[in-house]
Amino acid sequence: MVASMVLLSISMKTLPLGTAYSVWTGIGAVGAFIFGIAVLGEQASLGRIVAAALIVSGLVLMKLSDTSA
Secondary structure, three states, X not given: OHHHHHHHHHHOOOOOHHHHHHHHHHHHXXXXXXXXXXXXXXXXXXXXXXXXXXXXXXXXXXXXXXXXX
């Protein structure tokens, strides 16, 4: 948890807070989703995969639309 906060603070040196925090939480959400499927044997339904893809695409779009970095 401490390492995660340190990495967030480092990323905020080059990214605005909104973008950095969104990416940070998105990575956590998608990472937990992948961990659940790979390690815990959770179901990988089409809807859940599409939802994770939408999260990632939203993060990419947010980063690409950021003109300050």
